[in-house]
Amino acid sequence: MSRLFGVLMAVSVLAGCMQQQVGQPSMWYAANQAVPPTATKLVVCHGFGCARRTSVSLSPKNLEKLRAILVRGRSSPEAERRAIGKAVAWMERTVAPTVGSEGDIGGLDIWNSGVAGQMDCIDESTNTTSYLLLAEKRGFLKHHTVQRPVARGFFLDGRYPHATAVISEAETGERFAVDSWRKANGELPIIMPLQTWFDEKPSV
Incomplete structure (x- = not known):
């Protein structure tokens, strides 16, 4: 019974993604009882x-490594998006020993609802946003700003509810999904134009 309850709770939480609207990242944190990052500290959701x-807490060595990854993308917005993907993957691997998320698997995994170290779309989009906000606070991003996560799908349209972190290209205003939920811990997230992400119709 407890396992079934966990699955139902996971479905309820994911459906709740659809209540999240575009706005400031702070609104997302408040809605999900999450804690925004500081310039040196993260509160990782799982x-x-x-x-x-x-x-x-990130050490000076950690912060320098994060800066070094992102500075390699300063030549163009496209290069910075590639660097952002590498930075998110590196951050996942860096926090994993403390969080216990080394074994977090990608994609739909409602049977692990409530299990420490396992993450759903709320956790993943929140954490990716936190990693990027920390980088933004420290001036490590040149071509993008960090936006509030958004969500798609509500069962009736044949799609599973799903949320993603979002960045906006500073010069053009074009928004991009930074979707780490579909990948296992420490793998490169999927980065694509946000409208393309909204238009996708994956099986889950």
């Missing part, structure tokens, strides 16, 4: 729906 929150 356990589905940010049910578990683990504080992670």
